[in-house]
Amino acid sequence: MEHFLVWDTEEIARALKISPEDVKEYFTDGRRVSFILERRLAREILKGKLAPTEGAGYDIVDSHGGKWEVRSITRGGIYFCPSYMVGSGRRFNEQGFLKKLDDIKGFIVADVEKFPKIPFWIVTSHQVRIWWDRGELGENTKISRNKILQLLHSPD
Numbered sequence: 477m478e479h480f481l482v483w484d485t486e487e488i489a490r491a492l493k494i495s496p497e498d499v500k501e502y503f504t505d506g507r508r509v510s511f512i513l514e515r516r517l518a519r520e521i522l523k524g525k526l527a528p529t530e531g532a533g534y535d536i537v538d539s540h541g542g543k544w545e546v547r548s549i550t551r552g553g554i555y556f557c558p559s560y561m562v563g564s565g566r567r568f569n570e571q572g573f574l575k576k577l578d579d580i581k582g583f584i585v586a587d588v589e590k591f592p593k594i595p596f597w598i599v600t601s602h603q604v605r606i607w608w609d610r611g612e613l614g615e616n617t618k619i620s621r622n623k624i625l626q627l628l629h630s631p632d
Contacts, residue, residue: 480593480594503591506547506549506550510535517544518537521596521598522584524538527543533558533579533580538581542580543579543580546586548585549589549625550588550621551589552621555619556604557569557572568617577608582603583598585599587625607627
C-alpha cells in the first residue's frame with residue numbers, strides 16, 4: 477500500500493536560506509535525503525528510533541524492535557543488497573544478501589523523484605525474497621525505476 481511523506485519546499489528553502497530549486501535538487505538525491513527520510517520514517521511511521529550507528533546493518537528499529545532498511549527510488553533505480561555490496565570495486569554476494577533479508581523485517585522504499593510529495597511503501601523481507609526467487613531483482617538486486625514501481629503496484 478502506498479503512503480506519503482509531504483514536504484513544504486518553500487518552508488525548507490526559507491529555513492535553510494537556499495532556493496527552492498536547491499531544495500528540490502537535494503531532496504531528489506537519494507544519498508543526501510536518506511538521512512532526513514530515515515528520521516521522519518522512524519518517528520512518524522514506525523514510532524521507533526534510528527539505528528545506534530551508521531554502520532549498523534539497518535537504518536531504523538521500530539516500536540516492536542524490528543529492524544528496517546530505507547531505500548530511495550531514483551532515476552537510477554534501487555537496490556536491495558547491503559550497501560557494502562554497492563559501488564566501485566564492491567561485489568554482490570548472494571549469501572550476504574539473503575542473510576540481510578533474514579536479519580531485517582523489511583524495507584521502506586521511497587520514491588524521492590516525486591518530491592515534495594514522496595510516496596513510500598513498506599515491503600517485507602519475505603516479499604523481497606519472493607521477488608529474488610522469481611528472478612525479478614536481476615543478478616545483483618539492482619533494478620530500474622520502472623521495474624520497482626511495477627513490482628510495488630502488482631497485487632502480490
